[in-house]
Amino acid sequence: MTRAQGQLAFTDDVSRDLELQEYGLDPAADSTLLPNAAVMSALQNLVRLATELCGAPFGVVNIISAEYQHQIGAWGVDPGICSREDSMCAKVFLSRERTVVADASQDPRFADNPFVTGEIGNVRFYASVPLQTESGFVPGTLCVFSDQTKELRPEQVSMLEVLAKQVVELLELQHRTVQLDRTYAELKDSNAKLAGFAGRVSHDLRIPLTTILGYVELVEDDPDMEPQSTAARYLDRIGTSGRRMLGMLEDVLSYSRVGGGIQAGQVSLRSVAEEVIRDLGIEDQGIVEVEDLTVHADRGQLRILLQNLVSNAINYRSRERTLHVRIRGISNYHGATVYVEDNGKGIKPEDRAKCLEPLVRLRREGDGPGTGLGLATCSNIAKAHGGDLTLAETPGGGTTVAISFPAGS
Structure with missing residues (x-):
């Protein structure tokens, strides 16, 4: 690999991990990388359905980060984490094509893989479909497998692809949830800043307005001011509107403090x-x-x-x-x-x-x-x-x- 190719691979890996974080999936090795409980339950049901339709005992939803493969939904096996280097799905998922292998030990892509050789597992039949979002991002795969050789009928492969699309829908739901949570947090922060700003503005406006009203009251109390004069009527209007403006300032301040309450x-x-x-x-x-x-x-x-x-x-x-x-x-x-x-x-x-x-x-x-x-x-x-x-x-x-x-x- 040339230095330029290595730099490109590093950039792609960083981009992949950042994209996974946008879906609420933490790619760190010590993280379980789990979506919320409702999504997890739905994922498990989809994996179970995939295994039953394909007649395979095991199935998983794999999320592949820059360094690891995380199983976030599983049926027949306990979900776990392995290195990306050991992952079977990591070898084929970026092709964006389905992969169906009757006997992985006879396939040059997988023959020396630790999941096939017995070092980690003893996989023979293997089928996977990439999980591709509308933006073209492929976070991982839906795959089913067995320790026995097996063939799939075309209709079974088609159903596996349909279920993979349903998995993508669930991941997109998780994505939107993360975006909403972030927006809500930003909104709360914005409202807090707005409340502080409104408080300062209200204070700055209240002082000169109170001063004006004070002078209005002094003039109104002046014995030389004729109660029915034009000036008295104008002063009365200024005082009435000024006091109402003070009330409005308090309303605006109260409104901002309760976030629109x-x-x-x-x-x-x-x-x-x-x-x-x-x-x-x-x-x-x-x-x-x-x-x-x-x-x-x-x-x-x-x-x-x-x-x-x-x-x-x-x-x-x-x-x-x-x-x-x-x-x-x-x-x-x-x-x-x-x-x-x-x-x-x-x-x-x-x-x-x-x-x-x-x-x-x-x-x-x-x-x-x-x-x-x-x-x-x-x-x-x-x-x-x-x-x-x-x-x-x-x-x-x-x-x-x-x-x-x-x-x-």
Whole structure:
């Protein structure tokens, strides 16, 4: 072997072991390299079926690492570990072709193998099928064997190949489980960092906001301030919105700390909607019509949801008609569905799914400013409540947003 060939073999071996780790299979010699219990049980059943279909007393699922062969499923023998050099399957599995040998002692590939010579075993009949994934990776084989010579019928070989595909499906299940576990761990870490970040931001925003509110209160208490003056009305609005913003900061901080947890209770839809209308400064414009409904929801998150939807209606109003927004809902024993209907530009059916993704904007002529996070945030709030958010067309033009909230326990 040349130096270049040796380096290539080393690279392939490292790559193989890394790939096995992605499947949750540790290639270390002192590891049992076992998948989870449910997969192990299913593997054993498949190996047993393979031996019965082929009329062979022994069967195994072999995983072949850079240095070892690990038997992770077995029937008729106890699963074990041997060196890759001693493995019969290691000699043929990378060919990606099935191997069926009536008498291994007469086959030049296996005649001097310790599993054939009696040093480790006394294999005569041997049949194996490589386990090939969709990506082309071959982690090992499904093989059956006997200490007696034997022939297989074509239909038996075909069934062995079918069972090998089922083994691959189980390994892919293990692969997806590992990926999900890793993603979940990363999500927990991300949520912890988000909670810390939200805490710092909340603290940094709370200080200047509290200072502003303090000065507002000082001016309001000034004896020279006329209670019915325009300045007094403006100060009252600043104070009301500022105090609500402080509450919203606390809601955001609480939301991040619980990883999106919901503090749900019975909430008046009208009460929350009226807060939103005042926050947006449109209470005197007659734009929004509200019907009352009791919703089992997190009040703070319901307010964020309604504020985003009403703001969207304002930003994407139609030039052809006076803006009108209707907030209503229906309820039954399953829960409640809130509808926010506007008569604005509307959203084409082919764009609705895209609009629920974060940072997506349609960028149509005349559209108001935005970040592309409003509808995505609303959708996440609905899902956090165990519900859903859907978009439809308002009769006569515009967008109707339907948000379902399951009934509380």
